[in-house]
Amino acid sequence: MTKILREAKRDQETWDLISPKVIECRCGDELELWDSWENSCTKCWASYNSAGQELAPRELWGEDTGEDFRGPSDYSEELDW
Numbered sequence: 271m272t273k274i275l276r277e278a279k280r281d282q283e284t285w286d287l288i289s290p291k292v293i294e295c296r297c298g299d300e301l302e303l304w305d306s307w308e309n310s311c312t313k314c315w316a317s318y319n320s321a322g323q324e325l326a327p328r329e330l331w332g333e334d335t336g337e338d339f340r341g342p343s344d345y346s347e348e349l350d351w
């Protein structure tokens with residue numbers, strides 16, 4: 271379970287992100303979750319979504335249970351054919 275250091279703050283009307291959620295990465299570093307999809311720690315490269323849930327490495331996407339990722343076909347452009 272990722273430790274949440276600070277909840278995100280959003281504009282009441284526009285819902286724009288004023289300040290992001292801040293979590294404690296598994297390496298102990300603080301990580302600001304600006305991106306709604308994926309935020310990577312600059313120290314250990316662990317990835318978290320906007321909710322602060324750690325994401326599996328891209329190679330393992332789709333094998334994880336309970337994750338709502340798109341199918342691997344959407345990432346075919348990243349494969350080195």
Ligand SMILES: [Zn+2]
Binds near residue numbers: 296311316
């Ligand atoms: Zn980290």
